Amino acid sequence: MSAIQPLNLIVDIASGRLEPATTVVTRRLSDMRGMYADAAAEAALIERDDSVVYKVFQYDVPEETGQLFVCTTVLEPGRVGDEYFMTKGHYHRVRDRAEVYYGLRGEGQVVLMTEDGRCSSVELRPGAVAYVPPCYAHRTVNTGTGELVFLAVYPGDAGHDYESIERSGFSARVLEYNGSPTLVEQEPSGGSR
Numbered sequence: 001m002s003a004i005q006p007l008n009l010i011v012d013i014a015s016g017r018l019e020p021a022t023t024v025v026t027r028r029l030s031d032m033r034g035m036y037a038d039a040a041a042e043a044a045l046i047e048r049d050d051s052v053v054y055k056v057f058q059y060d061v062p063e064e065t066g067q068l069f070v071c072t073t074v075l076e077p078g079r080v081g082d083e084y085f086m087t088k089g090h091y092h093r094v095r096d097r098a099e100v101y102y103g104l105r106g107e108g109q110v111v112l113m114t115e116d117g118r119c120s121s122v123e124l125r126p127g128a129v130a131y132v133p134p135c136y137a138h139r140t141v142n143t144g145t146g147e148l149v150f151l152a153v154y155p156g157d158a159g160h161d162y163e164s165i166e167r168s169g170f171s172a173r174v175l176e177y178n179g180s181p182t183l184v185e186q187e188p189s190g191g192s193r
Contacts, residue, residue, distance in 0.1 A: 016057070037173055065157045074147050075148040086111075089165045090137060090165055094159055101150045103130070103148075106125070108123075110124050113172070114137075
């Protein structure tokens with residue numbers, strides 16, 4: 001195992017930034033093309049304003065057993081049609097790895113899906129700890145009117161499998177229904193469904 005010196009990481013609650021962050025990932029609507037159910041609304045939003053949907057601030061460690069990645073995510077408020085802004089979603093490449101999210105600011109849900117398509121969600125808000133068990137795909141959805149900011153910790157060897165979600169999508173989505181966020185089940189049929 002690689003040796004890493006002990007260190008402090010600072011989370012700026014106001015900005016959502018993790019300092020120091022060795023990697024910053026920025027995803028715009030165009031990076032999420034095909035992830036939202038309403039393709040026409042998605043295309044119109046991208047054409048009008050290719051907004052940032054979320055940013056991840058990560059402290060990198062060796063991708064090996066025994067290490068832990070730490071990151072914060074700032075997920076912007078907004079909707080594509082009736083569907084709330086969300087992260088791309090992924091399985092861990094090493095399927096038996098879990099992850100923990102800790103809510104810092106805002107309101108949202110973590111949508112979880114088993115490989116056979118069963119979906120559920122758990123609330124994410126300040127002080128809430130969302131546990132993502134091994135073998136579950138997961139994505140985070142901002143159901144509030146402000147930024148959703150959360151801290152995530154996961155094993156260094158977990159990796160990310162975005163490709164499975166790009167191909168098959170999630171079998172449920174969080175939609176605004178009668179003024180409230182609602183988990184709506186559907187058949188997965190590709191990243192756009």
